[in-house]
Amino acid sequence: MTASYDVDNIFAKILRGEIPCHKVFEDDNAIVFMDVMPQSTGHTLIVPKAPSRNLLDADAGVLSAIIPLIQRVAIAAKSAFGADGITFMQFNEGAGGQTVFHLHFHVIPRFEGEALKSHGRGMEEPGVLAANAEKLKAALAALD
């Protein structure tokens, strides 16, 4: 049996402002911030505000509203970090690789010949995350 949504998961705390993050963007529907354990330079998370554990229990309306934002972040990240490509990932339940149980999407800039680092390991320096958030903010603004 699948567990229910836990209101005290770490992304719910970030959404409530109880835990800081390196924020890139926020609107009524979603927040975008840097992953603290990036698998590549510029690894970014797109988090819908509506509570769901993952894709499996998400509202279809939430999913259709979030895809255009994911696309914008992917385009901006490719430009901001001079990436050669973008890997888009999303994990569901522990067996599916999920470690934080609030729906989120990974946008990971990729560079020719550079392997992905491990998932959810190795904290980045706060200064690097802050600088990357600023770069991505500027690239998003340039899309307008």
Ligand code: 5GP
């Ligand atoms: P999942 O396996 O659930 O898809 O991935 C969760 C992601 O959240 C991982 O890539 C991990 O590095 C990231 N993460 C875990 N805790 C925090 C946190 O407190 N802040 C931020 N910004 N990212 C986190």
